[in-house]
Amino acid sequence: MDAREPRHDLYPSLEPDASGMLRVDATHQIYWETSGNPDGVPVLFVHGGPGAGTNPGHRRFFDPAHYRIILFDQRGAGRSKPYAEVKDNTTAHIISDMEALRRHLAVEEWLLFGGSWGSTLAIAYGIAHPERTLGFILRGIFLGRRRELDWFLGGIQTIYPEAWAAFVEFIPENEQSELLAAYHRRLLSTNAAVHGPAAQAWNRFEQDCSTHQHTPRSGDPSNGYAALALARIEAHYFINHMFLDEDELLENLHRISHLPARLIQGRYDMVCPMITAHSLAQAWPTSELVVIADAGHSAMEPGTRAALVEAMEDFKIRIG
Numbered sequence: 039m040d041a042r043e044p045r046h047d048l049y050p051s052l053e054p055d056a057s058g059m060l061r062v063d064a065t066h067q068i069y070w071e072t073s074g075n076p077d078g079v080p081v082l083f084v085h086g087g088p089g090a091g092t093n094p095g096h097r098r099f100f101d102p103a104h105y106r107i108i109l110f111d112q113r114g115a116g117r118s119k120p121y122a123e124v125k126d127n128t129t130a131h132i133i134s135d136m137e138a139l140r141r142h143l144a145v146e147e148w149l150l151f152g153g154s155w156g157s158t159l160a161i162a163y164g165i166a167h168p169e170r171t172l173g174f175i176l177r178g179i180f181l182g183r184r185r186e187l188d189w190f191l192g193g194i195q196t197i198y199p200e201a202w203a204a205f206v207e208f209i210p211e212n213e214q215s216e217l218l219a220a221y222h223r224r225l226l227s228t229n230a231a232v233h234g235p236a237a238q239a240w241n242r243f244e245q246d247c248s249t250h251q252h253t254p255r256s257g258d259p260s261n262g263y264a265a266l267a268l269a270r271i272e273a274h275y276f277i278n279h280m281f282l283d284e285d286e287l288l289e290n291l292h293r294i295s296h297l298p299a300r301l302i303q304g305r306y307d308m309v310c311p312m313i314t315a316h317s318l319a320q321a322w323p324t325s326e327l328v329v330i331a332d333a334g335h336s337a338m339e340p341g342t343r344a345a346l347v348e349a350m351e352d353f354k355i356r357i358g
Contacts, residue, residue: 047344048098059119060142062135065126069117070110070139074102079172079357080145081350082136083109084152084160086178089271091116091264095338099151099346104354108148110139112159115267122267124226124274129182129281133163140170149353151346153177153337154310158280161287164294172357173298174325175349177342178307178335179315181287182280186314191218191276197308198247205243208236222277225270237269250306250334288321298356299325300349304333304342 057071074097083096092109100107111118113127113135136159140148149172152160157176164171180186195202206214213220224236275281299322303315312329319327328349330341337343 047347048095049101049347050098051094052097052102054097060135060139062113062131062138063126065120065123066113066131066135067119068110068113068135068139069119070108070143072106072108072143073097074100074105074107076106078104078106079354080106080108080143080148081151082140082148083107084136084150084156084163085109085112085115086152086154086156087115087268087272088112088132088155088275089115089122089268090155091118091267099343100350101354105149105350106145108139108143108145110136114271116264122270124271127271127274128278129159129162129275132159133166136163137167137170146170147172149173149175149357151175151350154180154335155275158182158282158287161291161294162282164297165287165290168293168297171294171297173353174294175300175302175346175353177302177337177346178310179301179303179318180310181285181314181318182282183284183314184279186310187276187279189311190309194247194308201243201246205239208239218273218277221269222273225266225273233266233270237265240269240273241265244309247308248335249339250304250332251339288317291318291321295322295324297324298353300352301325301327302330302342302345302349303327304330304335304339306333307335309335 052073054071054073059067060070061067081100085092091111096109097107112132114123147170150160158180160174209220221236221240224232227233301315301319303312319325328345330345333339333342
């Protein structure tokens with residue numbers, strides 16, 4: 039179905055009522071926070087990247103009078119420690135962390151709200167723990183398959199040739215045939231003079247392809263503290279095929295096919311093209327696919343933002 043005109047926008051800013059660090063193994067501690075109604079319906083915000091981390095704006099998709107809003111930074115991301123660490127950082131580890139956080143916060147069941155890589159991880163968690171999952175609100179669908187990675191690393195040049203050319207030309211010509219491996223080596227370097235510029239080039243490429251109506255940047259958001267975690271952890275996951283077997287999520291979808299799901303997809307999403315959302319909707323007949331006619335990949339484009347808030351309003355009725 040095509041999305042209706044937006045009926046909702048973000049809720050006002052709010053502060054956490056609790057936050058902390060949860061040690062999940064000998065290496066990693068993950069940051070978590072809660073806000074909203076402590077007795078409300080729990081909803082877990084699953085951020086993208088991998089490695090992007092959360093920010094205060096992510097609390098604003100949810101009615102704080104109705105939902106217990108839970109944010110966490112995945113291993114190596116955001117405020118989790120150690121920063122930008124890829125050791126023992128896999129899909130299975132993060133699913134285990136989510137379950138540890140659920141127990142730590144004494145949550146019986148929760149809604150999963152995730153976009154891009156967050157949609158992948160939400161589905162993977164649901165498959166592992168369907169009895170703890172109330173439903174899904176997913177955006178910019180990504181299933182971690184080889185064809186999706188190949189699109190991002192090459193096919194996207196058919197739409198964004200100038201951004202892709204800059205991404206490739208950062209790497210010396212004799213390494214360009216193995217582009218991901220070349221970036222991976224640089225991003226894992228301990229030398230800031232090596233990993234810093236590589237992270238900027240990686241993130242600039244992704245940012246330049248993420249919105250339907252692209253506008254020039256003010257400043258350079260590809261630089262700064264968060265840049266290394268996003269680029270390094272993404273490259274780590276990409277080179278390891280997201281630590282998922284090909285079609286693993288689709289093949290196990292029967293474990294969650296009884297649960298409600300709203301899939302929100304920008305028609306012109308060039309980072310996670312719509313064919314993936316369409317494939318997921320076809321395999322998940324009880325899901326609802328909402329197509330935003332004038333949006334790309336970013337959750338903050340007006341139509342997508344409104345559809346996400348509207349989905350959370352609708353889920354008040356669907357699950358109470």
